[in-house]
Amino acid sequence: MNSKPFAIGVDIGGTTTKSGIVNHRGAIVGTGNVLPTGMYFSAESFVEALYKALLPAMEKVGMENIRGIGVGAPNGNYYSGTVEYAPNLPWRGVVHLAQMITDRFGLPCSLTNDANAAAMGEMMYGAARGMKDFIVLTLGTGVGSGIVCGGQMVYGHDGFAGELGHTIARRGRKHWSTGMDGSLEAYVSATGIALTAKVLLDTWVGPTLLRNFKEEEITSKLICECVLQGDELAQKVFDYTGEILGEALSNFVMFSSPEAIILFGGVIKAGDLLMRPTRKHMERNLLPIFQNKVKLLFSELKEADAAILGASALVWERKEETLLEKSAFLM
Amino acid sequence: MNSKPFAIGVDIGGTTTKSGIVNHRGAIVGTGNVLPTGMYFSAESFVEALYKALLPAMEKVGMENIRGIGVGAPNGNYYSGTVEYAPNLPWRGVVHLAQMITDRFGLPCSLTNDANAAAMGEMMYGAARGMKDFIVLTLGTGVGSGIVCGGQMVYGHDGFAGELGHTIARRGRKHWSTGMDGSLEAYVSATGIALTAKVLLDTWVGPTLLRNFKEEEITSKLICECVLQGDELAQKVFDYTGEILGEALSNFVMFSSPEAIILFGGVIKAGDLLMRPTRKHMERNLLPIFQNKVKLLFSELKEADAAILGASALVWERKEETLLEKSAFLM
Numbered sequence: 001m002n003s004k005p006f007a008i009g010v011d012i013g014g015t016t017t018k019s020g021i022v023n024h025r026g027a028i029v030g031t032g033n034v035l036p037t038g039m040y041f042s043a044e045s046f047v048e049a050l051y052k053a054l055l056p057a058m059e060k061v062g063m064e065n066i067r068g069i070g071v072g073a074p075n076g077n078y079y080s081g082t083v084e085y086a087p088n089l090p091w092r093g094v095v096h097l098a099q100m101i102t103d104r105f106g107l108p109c110s111l112t113n114d115a116n117a118a119a120m121g122e123m124m125y126g127a128a129r130g131m132k133d134f135i136v137l138t139l140g141t142g143v144g145s146g147i148v149c150g151g152q153m154v155y156g157h158d159g160f161a162g163e164l165g166h167t168i169a170r171r172g173r174k175h176w177s178t179g180m181d182g183s184l185e186a187y188v189s190a191t192g193i194a195l196t197a198k199v200l201l202d203t204w205v206g207p208t209l210l211r212n213f214k215e216e217e218i219t220s221k222l223i224c225e226c227v228l229q230g231d232e233l234a235q236k237v238f239d240y241t242g243e244i245l246g247e248a249l250s251n252f253v254m255f256s257s258p259e260a261i262i263l264f265g266g267v268i269k270a271g272d273l274l275m276r277p278t279r280k281h282m283e284r285n286l287l288p289i290f291q292n293k294v295k296l297l298f299s300e301l302k303e304a305d306a307a308i309l310g311a312s313a314l315v316w317e318r319k320e321e322t323l324l325e326k327s328a329f330l331m
Numbered sequence: 332m333n334s335k336p337f338a339i340g341v342d343i344g345g346t347t348t349k350s351g352i353v354n355h356r357g358a359i360v361g362t363g364n365v366l367p368t369g370m371y372f373s374a375e376s377f378v379e380a381l382y383k384a385l386l387p388a389m390e391k392v393g394m395e396n397i398r399g400i401g402v403g404a405p406n407g408n409y410y411s412g413t414v415e416y417a418p419n420l421p422w423r424g425v426v427h428l429a430q431m432i433t434d435r436f437g438l439p440c441s442l443t444n445d446a447n448a449a450a451m452g453e454m455m456y457g458a459a460r461g462m463k464d465f466i467v468l469t470l471g472t473g474v475g476s477g478i479v480c481g482g483q484m485v486y487g488h489d490g491f492a493g494e495l496g497h498t499i500a501r502r503g504r505k506h507w508s509t510g511m512d513g514s515l516e517a518y519v520s521a522t523g524i525a526l527t528a529k530v531l532l533d534t535w536v537g538p539t540l541l542r543n544f545k546e547e548e549i550t551s552k553l554i555c556e557c558v559l560q561g562d563e564l565a566q567k568v569f570d571y572t573g574e575i576l577g578e579a580l581s582n583f584v585m586f587s588s589p590e591a592i593i594l595f596g597g598v599i600k601a602g603d604l605l606m607r608p609t610r611k612h613m614e615r616n617l618l619p620i621f622q623n624k625v626k627l628l629f630s631e632l633k634e635a636d637a638a639i640l641g642a643s644a645l646v647w648e649r650k651e652e653t654l655l656e657k658s659a660f661l662m
Contacts, residue, residue: 084620133488147586149487154480156588157464158624161480166618167582178618251498255478255586257487287497287509289415293489 004065008054009312011114012037012073014088018304019050021057022312026125028305030057043095047104068108069101070314072117072307079159081111110314114307115162116153118264119146120317121310126301127262134260135252137164139267143185149256169248187244190267193220197237208233224270238270242277249278250285253294260295264306268298335396339385340643342445343368343404345419349635350381352388353643357456359636361388374426378435399439400432401645403448403638410490412442441645445638446493447484449595450477452641457632458593465591466583468495470598474516480587500579518575521598524551528568539564555601569601573608580609581616584625591626595637599629
């Protein structure tokens with residue numbers, strides 16, 4: 001084996017695509033230019049741009065030392081290597097992205113959804129190092145999840161497992177995009193938290209800083225800042241969010257009994273404001289055999305890096321699978 | 332390898348313990364005498380009785396042909412081989428049952444909880460043959476579950492994964508034993524279904540056959556019989572049960588995206604009365620990418636056999652693990 005193996009990690013987001021070259025120790029040794037994903041109306045032109053964006057960094061480490069490409073993308077399917085009906089990407093229908101990347105780069109490509117990539121990153125380089133059973137929940141504009149059981153990523157029968165943001169948490173709030181009644185994402189995403197503030201504000205009679213802002217200015221970040229200034233209503237927003245999130249986490253724990261649940265994404269900037277009520281309500285709804293066992297952690301990785309690291313980790317995983325298949329064949 | 336390998340399967344229940352000797356094709360070739368579990372106040376006397384109960388059948392196939400013993404027990408832990416604080420068994424605290432059985436029988440013993448044993452049975456010999464991703468839900472006096480992801484039983488970090496009966500389904504009904512508010516078991520176990528009938532009966536003004544019975548006579552079996560005679564209230568009991576069960580199943584699907592969910596246990600005798608509303612409400616609460624994909628099936632195994640077969644399957648699983656470890660060692 002070559003002494004300098006590298007893997008490419010690509011993080012495709014609705015707004016931008018970031019990429020980097022990662023060594024086996026999880027250090028990003030080079031990066032590609034950031035691409036404005038929405039500007040590429042065809043997947044072909046996107047793949048071409050990705051190749052050009054990475055070419056200088058690839059040449060620097062030596063093309064022959066690169067083992068493969070891992071991609072995290074919204075609605076990415078690990079089994080088929082496709083991106084399917086992703087509402088925030090410009091490409092319609094089913095896109096065979098892994099195959100297209102392999103054809104252009106001449107390298108094996110594995111693809112999964114962005115939350116699974118984050119979970120891979122946490123397992124190999126972050127808060128889940130050494131763990132075989134954990135759940136990563138990404139709390140951003142939406143809510144995604146990556147689940148690992150017994151050291152294996154849970155992909156499910158069709159590659160779409162781990163849509164915990166769409167599980168029913170509490171009836172009474174219709175999701176703005178899916179139309180579902182009471183899904184977790186409707187409450188604990190950044191969008192959901194802002195909505196909670198608006199709902200509570202409607203019936204709040206006491207003083208609150210939140211009244212000084214227009215509806216569209218109320219974001220989870222602003223609500224955080226108001227709490228730090230002692231605003232009671234803003235605190236209630238996080239208490240309510242933590243109550244819903246904690247209840248949902250207790251159900252996830254009774255499903256897969258993880259060692260840890262790792263929270264990831266923009267919303268975790270709220271820190272203890274969110275963590276305290278979440279932990280309280282999670283513990284309160286657990287069967288005694290699960291109480292005071294599950295670690296509730298924040299991601300240790302820089303958000304931008306985690307997605308690239310996680311995606312690149314798919315390359316090493318693929319390698320191990322091949323070794324296992326080989327050993328089974330030799331038996 | 333001997334041409335006639337056998338495995339012992341033991342199904343420990345609160346009332347009785349059943350055991351059998353199983354060949355590699357899943358045929359039960361001999362059985363042990365049924366034991367009244369509750370009569371053995373010490374685990375030592377129970378193990379001794381189990382040995383004597385199985386001895387004639389073991390001698391018949393030849394002791395040297397038996398590869399091991401698999402045990403399914405309430406609150407059984409696969410990792411530690413212990414039975415921990417099982418409320419329906421006469422032994423207090425933590426019982427190291429697998430080790431005690433190994434010591435008496437001179438055979439390796441693997442132990443897991445009863446619902447996981449049922450799932451193993453379905454995977455090797457029942458409705459889940461050839462499947463790598465499925466969930467077995469046991470609907471009896473209580474509600475248990477066994478979850479398989481990517482061909483692996485989900486044990487979780489501590490061996491206690493898969494307590495789906497205790498996940499929160501709908502607030503408003505306190506569980507008679509755990510005290511939890513709104514857990515699935517409080518609604519869809521045989522006990523929960525009878526309770527639903529009593530609750531609905533309190534405010535029902537129309538005619539119903541259920542009024543002809545004393546409260547303690549109302550069981551899920553009786554409710555079934557009333558539906559078959561056209562009783563409207565009895566039908567409503569199953570519609571309500573199916574609504575709660577279907578909603579819960581949709582959450583489980585969005586967790587692990589299984590190929591099938593297999594329902595098992597006494598309650599499934601209700602057949603289509605339960606299946607129809609369950610399927611409807613499961614589909615209604617799924618994200619479109621999961622709709623009309625998941626098979627909702629009844630167990631194909633005889634209930635008494637399934638537990639013995641499933642427990643015996645632990646013996647073969649153990650064998651495969653050892654092979655895998657060996658192959659890793661040889662690499």
